[in-house]
Amino acid sequence: MMRKGRIAIGGSIQEVVQQEDGVQLSDGRTYKEEEVTWLPPVEPQTTFVLGLNYADHASELAFEPPKEPLVFLKGPNTFIGHNAETKRPEEATHMHYECELAVVIGKQGKHIKQAEAYDYVEGYTIANDYAIRDYLENYYRPNLKVKNRDTCTPIGPWITSKEAIQDPMNLALRTKVNGVTTQEGTTKDMVFSIPFLIEYLSSFMTLQPDDVILTGTPKGLAKVNAGDIVEAEVEGLGTLKNTIIAKPE
Structure with missing residues (x-):
């Protein structure tokens, strides 16, 4: 591998x-x-983030799954590597982890058909896309303060080549907080599959090498606090670990 x-x-x-x-x-x-x-195992170019891309996650937030991909962008300031520290704003009361399969694009493409989508993938990694929902306006217009805060997107440790993953649409996801499993799911429950997302995004913009697609998180959110050690696992990709610390004044 x-x-x-x-x-x-x-x-x-x-x-x-x-x-x-x-x-x-x-x-x-x-x-x-x-x-x-x-x-981070990749220096992300454009990073696409999927909201509510698991039906069970949408339901736990009291929303219907979207009829069209709900996509927003993430800045490079958010990314940190494995074993790094994520700063938690002291005033936050609803900071949640989000274990996600991240897709790394390997070559330029536009108007890519679903049948050819995996030809444009370099590999896969793990992301933990923390959300600080205190700042949320609503789930269909994610606030920049929720998803673009410094240090709030650990990613890694590795890019695993696409050849090593037989079926990325059938991988188990799991999150542990201080060694206790708090979230479990599977990529087969995505509302919009990886090939669909690549076709959709490339229908109106050119995808470039090192673009990253964060494909969403399943049900099982829980709050995290300063001192918590969070481990995000995706089957076949390893474990991404980081620690929550209080944000200094």
Whole structure:
């Protein structure tokens, strides 16, 4: 299985591949996972975020599933890597995790048909797209303050090649908070599939390499607080871990 990532070590940024007990640099040096600073495995270009793309998640928020993809954009300031810290605003009372399958685009394309959609995918990674719903205007017009806050989108640890994932539309998702499972779901319950989303997005704009599609989260939200350790898991992709800290004044 091919997995690649990005780390910072010794004052430089390095691309790495997964080893049994850590990471390997291009020059052959190896390090344990805890010895490096993890970066997002991709430097996202345009990031598309799906809202209410799981029917059970829509129902827990008392909304009907959308008839057309509900998509908004995310800025690069939000992304952090594996084992990093997410800042929680002290005034927030409704900060939720969102475990998501992230699709990384591998080549330029427009007017892509569903039957050819996976030809444009490089691979997959995990995102935990925290939402601070105190600032929500309504679910069909997501406020920038909800989804574009610094450090609120851990992503990684790896990009797993598409060849290693037999069926991305049948993967289990799971979130643990302080070691306790609080969310479980499966990508087969998406309202709009990955091929549909690629066809839809490319029908009106050109997709570029390193664009990322965050495909939504299933039912099972819970509040998180400073000190919580959150682990987002997607079958076949590994585990993305990060810690919630209080945002300093």
